[in-house]
Amino acid sequence: MDNKKKDKVKDFFRKEGFYVALFFCLCIVATVAAVTMKSNKKVEQAKKPAQEFSLNVDNNDVSTEKQNAERVKSETETERVADATTAEDVNVAAGTTTEVKFTNPVEGTIAREFSYPKPKEMKDGSFRNIKGIDIETKVGTPVKSSAEGVVEVITNDVEEGSFIIITHANGIKTKYANLEKAILVKKGDKVTSETVIGKVGDSSKIFSNKDFGEHINIQVLNSKDEQMDPTKYFNYKA
Numbered sequence: 001m002d003n004k005k006k007d008k009v010k011d012f013f014r015k016e017g018f019y020v021a022l023f024f025c026l027c028i029v030a031t032v033a034a035v036t037m038k039s040n041k042k043v044e045q046a047k048k049p050a051q052e053f054s055l056n057v058d059n060n061d062v063s064t065e066k067q068n069a070e071r072v073k074s075e076t077e078t079e080r081v082a083d084a085t086t087a088e089d090v091n092v093a094a095g096t097t098t099e100v101k102f103t104n105p106v107e108g109t110i111a112r113e114f115s116y117p118k119p120k121e122m123k124d125g126s127f128r129n130i131k132g133i134d135i136e137t138k139v140g141t142p143v144k145s146s147a148e149g150v151v152e153v154i155t156n157d158v159e160e161g162s163f164i165i166i167t168h169a170n171g172i173k174t175k176y177a178n179l180e181k182a183i184l185v186k187k188g189d190k191v192t193s194e195t196v197i198g199k200v201g202d203s204s205k206i207f208s209n210k211d212f213g214e215h216i217n218i219q220v221l222n223s224k225d226e227q228m229d230p231t232k233y234f235n236y237k238a
Contacts, residue, residue, distance in 0.1 A: 106142075111212065132219030146218075151191060172220065
């Protein structure tokens with residue numbers, strides 16, 4: 001009996017020993033894996049604050065650089081606006097006397113000086129505002145544009161007769177009155193200082209050639225249609 005029991009025990013260990021060994025091996029592997037995972041987790045936790053700190057530093061740097069860039073851009077745009085505003089101010093202030101170079105549209109001398117807005121006594125005893133200057137010149141004398149520009153108005157009325165208004169680059173306008181009714185340009189035409197726009201006439205009924213002699217009336221207006229002294233723009237002598 002004893003020998004049989006011993007044989008059974010030996011048979012059991014021969015048959016089941018493999019599984020027992022496998023079980024112990026699995027337990028060892030599981031234990032090692034658990035320990036390794038726990039160790040890795042501690043290492044990752046230790047690294048995480050440093051990474052977060054690094055990311056925070058990078059974000060702050062980017063944010064600071066962005067703010068600096070935006071500030072520089074804003075200051076640059078402000079300077080550009082200031083420069084543009086200054087340029088416009090210079091153009092408006094100085095452009096009326098320097099940006100457009102005027103030439104005398106006809107040859108002649110000043111027969112009647114600019115007095116606007118102060119009224120001047122006429123021969124009949126009445127008082128009128130003298131706009132522009134009258135240049136003494138013969139009827140039929142060709143009249144040129146005083147500078148490059150665009151024909152804005154062509155019309156006729158009792159006081160000034162047939163007249164033309166030309167707008168120039170900086171907003172200043174020149175007006176030529178007491179012309180012949182046969183105007184040589186059309187509204188919208190681009191003209192230069194060499195363009196003949198009409199001829200001296202006798203179309204004014206208020207300031208007629210009979211009372212004031214043969215003449216052309218020349219006026220200068222600013223961009224707001226306010227009267228300017230033509231003697232500051234043309235080279236005429238009294």
